[in-house]
Amino acid sequence: MLTIPGRCWLCELPLACPGWGICSCCTASLPKPPSCCSHCGLPALSVKLPCGRCLQRMPEWDTITYVTDYLPPLSSLIHHLKFTGSPSLAPSLARLLLLRVLAARRDGRITIPDIILSVPLHRSRAWRRGYNQSALIATPLARWLGCNHFPFSIKRIRSSPAQHTLTAKERKRNLKGIFRVEIPVAGRHMAIVDDVVTTGSTVAEIARLLKRQGAATVQVWCLCRTL
Numbered sequence: 575m576l577t578i579p580g581r582c583w584l585c586e587l588p589l590a591c592p593g594w595g596i597c598s599c600c601t602a603s604l605p606k607p608p609s610c611c612s613h614c615g616l617p618a619l620s621v622k623l624p625c626g627r628c629l630q631r632m633p634e635w636d637t638i639t640y641v642t643d644y645l646p647p648l649s650s651l652i653h654h655l656k657f658t659g660s661p662s663l664a665p666s667l668a669r670l671l672l673l674r675v676l677a678a679r680r681d682g683r684i685t686i687p688d689i690i691l692s693v694p695l696h697r698s699r700a701w702r703r704g705y706n707q708s709a710l711i712a713t714p715l716a717r718w719l720g721c722n723h724f725p726f727s728i729k730r731i732r733s734s735p736a737q738h739t740l741t742a743k744e745r746k747r748n749l750k751g752i753f754r755v756e757i758p759v760a761g762r763h764m765a766i767v768d769d770v771v772t773t774g775s776t777v778a779e780i781a782r783l784l785k786r787q788g789a790a791t792v793q794v795w796c797l798c799r800t801l
């Protein structure tokens with residue numbers, strides 16, 4: 575993937591606004607998520623009412639907002655951001671999420687939170703990568719929306735073994751006690767930012783901690799939600 579300043583990351587045509595990173599044509603042609611439950615974010619007939627899964631068991635968070643399913647070209651851009659040392663992609667991806675957040679607010683599905691938090695990496699992984707991609711996405715979002723962002727307010731106390739080989743129950747057990755919240759959150763409206771949400775067990779564990787410490791509402795904002 576070429577990096578040419580002032581050109582779209584995807585089609586490489588010159589950008590009307592160089593700061594956008596991804597042109598309006600490429601943004602408009604990203605795959606649209608199907609009709610989804612606004613609580614769990616999974617496909618559902620109604621976006622206003624909780625889906626059957628949520629009626630049985632609500633997620634730990636209140637609402638989830640994301641750009642698309644984990645599909646190209648966004649999945650390739652996220653891979654590029656994380657694994658090929660391209661932190662300069664983060665504001666362009668954050669802008670895609672901003673557009674979704676503003677649309678969700680316009681539709682009355684969410685309100686803008688007081689505080690934005692980012693899912694932390696274990697310090698050894700952050701050290702190897704040199705940055706935390708979730709914090710890089712959360713920083714411009716907080717600035718554009720006028721929210722507080724505390725990138726180091728959730729600590730990952732220990733690293734977790736690879737999650738993808740585990741069952742949902744094992745993942746949950748695996749994440750118990752792995753995070754610590756280091757700011758007062760009682761009565762505050764929060765959003766947790768992550769790059770990709772798959773089973774949701776990581777953001778669920780953070781949301782559970784925030785709620786236990788008195789957070790009024792907890793939203794999840796991510797670039798992709800695997801459907």
Ligand SMILES: [Zn+2]
Binds near residue numbers: 586598599
């Ligand atoms: Zn383009």
Ligand SMILES: [Zn+2]
Binds near residue numbers: 618
């Ligand atoms: Zn649901």
